[in-house]
Amino acid sequence: MEFNLLSDIVEYCRREKKDMAQAMLEYEMRNKRLTREQVYTGLKRTLFVMEESVEQGLTQQVISPSGMLNNWAKTILQCKVDTLGPALKKATARAIAVGEVNACMGKIAAAPTAGSAGILPAVLVTMMEEHAIPRERILEALLVSSAVGLVFAKNSSFAGSEAGCMGETGSAAAMAAGAITYLLGGNEEQILESVGFALKASMGLVCDPVGGLVEEPCTTRNAVGVANAFVSAQMALAGIKSLIPADEVIAATKEVGDLMSPRLKESGQGGLANTKTGREIQKRVFKTAE
Amino acid sequence: MSEQPSIFDILGPIMIGPSSSHTAGASRIGYIARQLLHDEPKKAVITLYNSFAKTHKGHGTDKAIIGGILGFGPDDERIRDSHELAAQGGLEWEFKFVGDFVRFHSNTARVKLEGKHGGTVEVVGASLGGGRIRIQEIEGFTVDFNAQLPTLVIIAEDIPGSIQKISGAIAEKKGNIANMFVARNENFANMIIELDEHADKETVEKIAALPWVKFVRRVEPMLEGSSRYEK
Numbered sequence: 001m002e003f004n005l006l007s008d009i010v011e012y013c014r015r016e017k018k019d020m021a022q023a024m025l026e027y028e029m030r031n032k033r034l035t036r037e038q039v040y041t042g043l044k045r046t047l048f049v050m051e052e053s054v055e056q057g058l059t060q061q062v063i064s065p066s067g068m069l070n071n072w073a074k075t076i077l078q079c080k081v082d083t084l085g086p087a088l089k090k091a092t093a094r095a096i097a098v099g100e101v102n103a104c105m106g107k108i109a110a111a112p113t114a115g116s117a118g119i120l121p122a123v124l125v126t127m128m129e130e131h132a133i134p135r136e137r138i139l140e141a142l143l144v145s146s147a148v149g150l151v152f153a154k155n156s157s158f159a160g161s162e163a164g165c166m167g168e169t170g171s172a173a174a175m176a177a178g179a180i181t182y183l184l185g186g187n188e189e190q191i192l193e194s195v196g197f198a199l200k201a202s203m204g205l206v207c208d209p210v211g212g213l214v215e216e217p218c219t220t221r222n223a224v225g226v227a228n229a230f231v232s233a234q235m236a237l238a239g240i241k242s243l244i245p246a247d248e249v250i251a252a253t254k255e256v257g258d259l260m261s262p263r264l265k266e267s268g269q270g271g272l273a274n275t276k277t278g279r280e281i282q283k284r285v286f287k288t289a290e
Numbered sequence: 291m292s293e294q295p296s297i298f299d300i301l302g303p304i305m306i307g308p309s310s311s312h313t314a315g316a317s318r319i320g321y322i323a324r325q326l327l328h329d330e331p332k333k334a335v336i337t338l339y340n341s342f343a344k345t346h347k348g349h350g351t352d353k354a355i356i357g358g359i360l361g362f363g364p365d366d367e368r369i370r371d372s373h374e375l376a377a378q379g380g381l382e383w384e385f386k387f388v389g390d391f392v393r394f395h396s397n398t399a400r401v402k403l404e405g406k407h408g409g410t411v412e413v414v415g416a417s418l419g420g421g422r423i424r425i426q427e428i429e430g431f432t433v434d435f436n437a438q439l440p441t442l443v444i445i446a447e448d449i450p451g452s453i454q455k456i457s458g459a460i461a462e463k464k465g466n467i468a469n470m471f472v473a474r475n476e477n478f479a480n481m482i483i484e485l486d487e488h489a490d491k492e493t494v495e496k497i498a499a500l501p502w503v504k505f506v507r508r509v510e511p512m513l514e515g516s517s518r519y520e521k
Contacts, residue, residue, distance in 0.1 A: 001294070002294055024297060027294070027297070028296060028297045028298075031294045031296070032296055039297075042298050043301075045304070046298070046301050046302060046304065049304050065347075065348070065350075066348060101307065102307030102308045103307060103308050104307070104370075105306055105307055105308065105313070105350050105353070105369065105370040106306065106307060106367070106370075107304065107305070107306055107307075107365055107367055108304070108305065108306075108307050109301060109302050109303075109304050109305075110302055110303055110304075110305055110310050110314075110420070110421070111300070111301045111302060112300055112301070113310060113420070114305065114307050114308055114309055114310050114313075114314075115309075117307075120301075142301060143297065145300075145301070146297035146300045146301050149300035149301070150295060150297065150300055153295060153299075153300060154295075158420070159419055159420075161419075211345075211348060212341075212344075212345045212348065213308070213345075213348045213349070214307070214308040214309055214349075215308075268345075285348065286347065286348070
């Protein structure tokens with residue numbers, strides 16, 4: 001069973017009268033010769049690790065070895081000001097929490113990469129809390145997000161060294177947008193629209209980590225990726241259409257990734273990494289680390 | 291149809307951060323070296339090349355490799371404290387660094403292990419991203435496998451009919467060979483045999499008993515994706 005484009009999956013759903021979560025369940029069962037229970041065991045473990053990583057970042061001391069990240073998730077949670085209500089604040093803190101846990105050598109689900117591991121957990125935990133969605137549905141949403149990720153991986157790249165941060169937090173935001181749209185009753189077309197919006201907002205985003213570490217700006221970009229996912233799903237659920245279809249947007253990310261200078265793709269030598277302060281931090285971190 | 295990615299490759303791997311290439315992949319290289327040693331390691335000399343050499347501290351590459359040598363999987367939280375645990379367990383280790391070595395992939399490690407029972411092994415592996423790795427050298431032989439399937443690594447004298455004898459031993463126990471690679475180096479041949487299922491102990495012993503076989507090891511696939519189906 002092979003899906004190369006999101007439109008292949010939509011076509012399959014239409015033909016087989018299935019939704020996207022069911023289509024991906026079948027994809028995994030057939031290709032990997034697994035039972036439904038085996039796939040769900042894997043999904044439950046993934047969700048569990050995601051929830052744990054959020055919880056750890058919100059409750060434990062998390063100061064990265066470089067010193068760049070220092071308990072920011074808790075700081076955000078304690079902030080008395082909400083820009084748009086407590087839900088967005090909590091979602092922001094959750095994304096940062098996973099980034100901090102990752103930088104501190106904690107356990108995370110790299111969905112789809114370690115550098116973008118905060119977006120899906122933050123979105124899914126927030127959806128569970130804000131919309132009282134049962135876990136079973138959240139597991140289905142993971143299947144939907146895997147559909148988005150699968151097609152993105154086939155036609156573009158998750159690697160920061162190939163597609164910049166667009167390939168990491170951009171694809172993660174698109175996977176999360178699809179999950180939100182699915183959970184709130186969006187149909188297959190609307191899921192694709194949300195993916196298109198999220199990726200368009202990330203088009204050309206460079207990977208410029210200070211000191212080459214998965215910390216600055218990765219962690220805060222995860223938080224912004226969460227907002228991207230919710231806004232993109234909002235537009236799609238309202239029925240607004242991405243004028244460029246999602247599969248074509250994905251193709252464009254590949255072109256843009258190829259056109260980006262290697263210095264801006266995980267080299268640790270361009271963009272923010274190459275600013276005066278970025279270089280100073282790098283010098284300090286690697287000196288104290290030795 | 292080529293092998294399709296698993297949804298768990300997209301939603302994972304589940305791993306200890308911060309980097310799938312510099313941490314998760316590094317731990318797998320250490321783990322595979324341990325399996326090839328087939329003994330409790332007492333001494334390890336690890337050479338990190340290129341990007342591994344330059345950024346290992348910030349990514350915990352050194353902790354991840356030692357963790358792998360101790361037998362910890364890429365998602366084992368003990369990786370964080372692997373140096374302390376290794377010291378307690380009596381493992382001696384040393385790191386060397388080679389900043390620029392163009393012949394090797396940017397994230398490459400050479401692991402030399404010595405076991406408590408006197409065995410030694412030397413392995414070179416590259417970390418390709420996403421936790422995927424490629425073993426490129428074993429005991430000086432150029433090899434190329436990713437340890438995603440149960441794998442037998444065999445070094446034997448290069449005599450006529452050796453492949454037949456070995457594949458015969460595997461077939462006898464209904465083992466199914468998925469892929470097989472043979473490389474020759476003067477008088478020796480190196481065989482990498484990827485199987486659908488694990489070769490049992492008896493098969494391994496049978497191959498090891500062949501007089502011209504120098505070295506047989508089983509390498510277990512260490513996919514977070516497949517391990518998570520258990521329980």
